[in-house]
Amino acid sequence: VAIRLNAAVTGLLFVGLGYALVRTDRKAHFEPLAAHLGWLLVLASILSGIGEGGSAGAAFQLGLLAVGSGLAVHAYRAGRFSLFGMGLVAAYIGLTALAASAVPDPFLGFLWFIATGGGVLVALLVAHHKIKARKVES
Amino acid sequence: VRADVAEADRRYEVREAARSWQRAAAVDEETRKKIDAAFPDDRNRLGPVFRVLVFGFSLVVLQSAMGIAGLVFAAAGESVAAFVFFLFGLGLAGLTEAQLGSLKRRQGGTEAATAFLAVVLIIGTLLWLISHSSKPGDRVLVDTALILTAIVLGAAAWRWGYSIFAVVAAICVFVLLARGPFGRLVWMVLPLALAPALLRVADSARMAPSHRRSCEAIALVALVFLYLAVHVGSWDLGVVEMLNGFFDHIERPPSPMRTFCAVATALVPLSTVAWGIGTRRRSLIGLGFVGVLASLVTLRIYVHVAPLWVALIGGGAIAIGLALLVRRYLDSGPAQERHGFTAEAVFTDPEGRSALEVAASVATFTPAARPVPQPGFEGGGGRSGGGGASGEF
Numbered sequence: 001v002a003i004r005l006n007a008a009v010t011g012l013l014f015v016g017l018g019y020a021l022v023r024t025d026r027k028a029h030f031e032p033l034a035a036h037l038g039w040l041l042v043l044a045s046i047l048s049g050i051g052e053g054g055s056a057g058a059a060f061q062l063g064l065l066a067v068g069s070g071l072a073v074h075a076y077r078a079g080r081f082s083l084f085g086m087g088l089v090a091a092y093i094g095l096t097a098l099a100a101s102a103v104p105d106p107f108l109g110f111l112w113f114i115a116t117g118g119g120v121l122v123a124l125l126v127a128h129h130k131i132k133a134r135k136v137e138s
Numbered sequence: 139v140r141a142d143v144a145e146a147d148r149r150y151e152v153r154e155a156a157r158s159w160q161r162a163a164a165v166d167e168e169t170r171k172k173i174d175a176a177f178p179d180d181r182n183r184l185g186p187v188f189r190v191l192v193f194g195f196s197l198v199v200l201q202s203a204m205g206i207a208g209l210v211f212a213a214a215g216e217s218v219a220a221f222v223f224f225l226f227g228l229g230l231a232g233l234t235e236a237q238l239g240s241l242k243r244r245q246g247g248t249e250a251a252t253a254f255l256a257v258v259l260i261i262g263t264l265l266w267l268i269s270h271s272s273k274p275g276d277r278v279l280v281d282t283a284l285i286l287t288a289i290v291l292g293a294a295a296w297r298w299g300y301s302i303f304a305v306v307a308a309i310c311v312f313v314l315l316a317r318g319p320f321g322r323l324v325w326m327v328l329p330l331a332l333a334p335a336l337l338r339v340a341d342s343a344r345m346a347p348s349h350r351r352s353c354e355a356i357a358l359v360a361l362v363f364l365y366l367a368v369h370v371g372s373w374d375l376g377v378v379e380m381l382n383g384f385f386d387h388i389e390r391p392p393s394p395m396r397t398f399c400a401v402a403t404a405l406v407p408l409s410t411v412a413w414g415i416g417t418r419r420r421s422l423i424g425l426g427f428v429g430v431l432a433s434l435v436t437l438r439i440y441v442h443v444a445p446l447w448v449a450l451i452g453g454g455a456i457a458i459g460l461a462l463l464v465r466r467y468l469d470s471g472p473a474q475e476r477h478g479f480t481a482e483a484v485f486t487d488p489e490g491r492s493a494l495e496v497a498a499s500v501a502t503f504t505p506a507a508r509p510v511p512q513p514g515f516e517g518g519g520g521r522s523g524g525g526g527a528s529g530e531f
Contacts, residue, residue, distance in 0.1 A: 084187065114199050120195050121192060121199065124188060124192055128185075
């Protein structure tokens, strides 16, 4: 728990450092490095807990879904696609872990992956189409 | 490669070059737009992040569909399931063709996913059928797997233009050659002829861009195997001979061959760097420097001049110092250029460089897992504090 908390706080500090670098316009070119490392630490610290049993595991799964979704939405709006990718994958893992613990049947599991994976694929292609259209307009 | 795909790739290369020229302020936006208009790209392409995500989620969907097929056909027996998977592989190969053809996809993630699963399924099921029908021995089965993988991946690389397939096919061929009677000798001689020839082909305008990239990648693979063949550690441990089934420790007395390997361990990477500088080929210079690093680590293993951490820090400091010296030397030349070289980042993609920096930092900053102290452990009160931390307990 201590290592997990350590990693999450360090990650947030890195994200904050990146934000400060941009705000103060000092060595702002290091911001991507700080932001990516920070979010990686935050997401990894939550991910490391999803295998725990009981309500603790469910809380981590929910947390991963929430933090990943938030990061994905924010990064998509800001046009930062590598962070968007990290958030999306984290949110998908969180959601799938929640579903897997609720429905342990393999057949339904495969159906889940087909439906949700297909849904994410369509959403990604639509999002890319919109970004392309927005670029052409601007 | 299909003719339409090759043509689209050529146009894409020109457009990408124009983008980098614009970034380097070599051309203005108007000129870049004219180049874009002169070389229209009819393919549906995605950016790197979206491409990786689409590739990953396509694999999730396709593998889940195969999982359901596996559950359905498992009751009918393994042979039926294998045959179904083989048909599945052929179907995915057809789907890849359709995407690259009528659907005009390229660098879109989905066609790479179907191509990848197609070759995996075709190789896997054919191997399964061979091993269950003729029941060959282990040695024959491994050789068959290497030949089959090289043929299928080679054909896929030729048809669809994925360099990674060409690289894996080349690795299979080299491993197969090592299993012959003169494995190490073949690893030494073949790359010396193959690498220059492939690099010449990689510069040929008649080849499709994807084939040019594949040729360059195979040339680099060949040089890696040359280095492995002459590496003194590989000679002492009998690494090549292990691929031929000799896993017992090989006692090698001092011999002229060992001396040759010791010298070649140093010379091959340096020659690669020199070759890269002479031909202005960045991939060769990069590979050569990785080899130099590997040779220095090898030297540290054989000659205990200092603890490993001291050698690594010292090596890193020397590398940084050399880089600064070279930079200063190039910058002080007329127009910041000497002998056709410059330290300026001309025509390089800043996004790609930034991604490389992030990846390198993630790799180097990520600490190795540390054992959690067991209850009952009592340290002697180590001192800590930033750069002055002491390891005394």
